[in-house]
Amino acid sequence: MNYQFHTAEELLTLTKKYAMPIHEVVLRHEMDFSHMTEEQVRERMKKRMGVMKDGILQMREYPKISVSGMSGKATEKIDAFLRHHPHDAAVGETGLRAMLYALATAENNASMGCITAFPTAGSSGIIPGVLFAAQEKYMASDDQLLNALFTASGIGLIIAENATLSGAEGGCQAEVGSATAMAAAAVSEMRGGSPEQCLHAAALALKNMLGLTCDPVGGMVEVPCVKRSALAAVYTLAASDLAIAGIESFIPFDQVLEAMEHIGRLISPKLRETSLGGLAVTATARSVEEKLGITINGANKEGPCGSCAACIPNEV
Template identity: 40%
Template structure:
């Protein structure tokens, strides 16, 4: 496969009566000239890294190198014990997404899924599915191959880089990939996975990349929490039978169009948006010192 369209993935999966994850695994084994067992082992290792990042990121004393972030994952997990407005399942997922993102900011080892700035979304969702819904690891790993296939298409048709397409290309892509994975993990069809992907992207079109002080911390970490909410809700909408009226590949193309039209100040340059607020400028001075005139 060339991974130029999601429709190609859907049609191939339907023809072979397989999940998209199984199709991607089979295809990658051929393309990379490796056994499926070896690729499964490599993906298993990715999952273990995600789990370790969740665990390490829960340290209440964890702080980023800049000192701007850290400790919020622990606070959210404590809050999750009380249920929260959205219930313990969602609040624990939020805590796990925060944990991975904060661990990344503290220079911990993470899986860029698809980027470091969006690294908390997939583990926040998938580890929570394992821990709270007891979904077997094998199903989660297959879902990660589903996410990978969708991610390849998004990267080719649009972008997964904030510097090129804004945060819609990072957290948007991560939420879309994860929504597709969640849909297949829960028994959804390839078409439903595609619809979930489309609905997740549509809910983040236009999201700018405006990191305070140029660091992948503020507002990136909390946007990962928003990303998991969108991933879960998009998957639930698809599993309920809702369809994206705009085909997923057209949605991805729209994301590219929106990204291309964004001004430079809104694409990871830290020149606009939240990065240009008075408080953000003070934070930058706090980290890097005042700029000499």
């Protein structure tokens, strides 16, 4: 028995060969890879799930404003909205819950709380946002939720091997974009989608995030990261809906990854986690930097500075 896979196509072949859902192939892949028993692998993932849940609870019960003051208030507001007007939400109650859990995770992260980076810290709100909301909606068990986390991880493995999960290397498409692809596949499996449908959901989600830049205000993982996580969680649910309805991605997932890698190299380094362009150089961003006494080091935002290689165009 061999559960190795490097691409979505290989993963799909394994699900067919062994008549297994994605999460089971991923679980067995990990058992082989790290020489652990099924129970050990499940326990390790459970611990990560526990950290996600605790972080959300903490943030809802004891909201914390980040040091910069830019984040920490959104969780409370969406929580109140959910309590008082759950039927008012344009995105429905599940969408509202997805935003709440994503915001709580992202705001907890911004205030240096304890989180599970999944796949990264800046994008850590999306997977819990989508999956915890879907668990309630579809009345899934904790075991099903755990399985969904394995499915998400499997998609993440393919991205890490063939493209990148680093915002500094690929822009935000590599972080939030990857998280939406992972969550889209996982939620689709949780609601009974076939492995093909899961991969279409992942491809549909990621395609919509291609080209997304990483230009955080003051170099902090707050603006736009926190609220972007909430919005990304909602549209991940929509990507899953498309796939479950039978809509296919015209471009297969593996080729979407090739595109992401290519686009990442074309994005100027000023828009790849250096805070030298985009939202990070707006008047509002500059006034925040001034107020907080932050200097983006080596940065001459008007022209080349020579010290950070941000101005040297990439080879493509």
